[in-house]
Amino acid sequence: MVKRNSKSPLLAAIHQTADDMARLGLIEKHTMRTYDALCLTPVPSYDSEDIKALRKTYQLSQAVLAAVLNTSASTVRKWEAGEKSPSGPSLKLLNILERKGLETII
Secondary structure, X not given: OOOOOOOOHHHHHHHHXXXXXXXXXXXXXXXXXXXXXXXXXXXXXXXXXXXXXXXXXXXXXXHHHHHHHOXXXXXXXHHHHOOOOOOHHXXXXXXXXXXXXXXXXX
């Protein structure tokens, strides 16, 4: 069983029940993936100060952070200037960087 951080105790209980049913073959894989997705903790947003602080924590230049996140240095500059906000895969990678560290990404 994969442990999930649920949005609520109710979703955690539903996910546990669905996981048990999937192990018994009573729920199809694609249905179980739906339950998995519902129980994922939402990725927080990152503002310009958060991104600067995260970059400085790991002593990275904007260009190196951009390479780690597979984006351009100009995009990182725009995030830090507040002109744009990270989304999609970049947002998820920033969250992984914050929670798990640089070694996890590279």
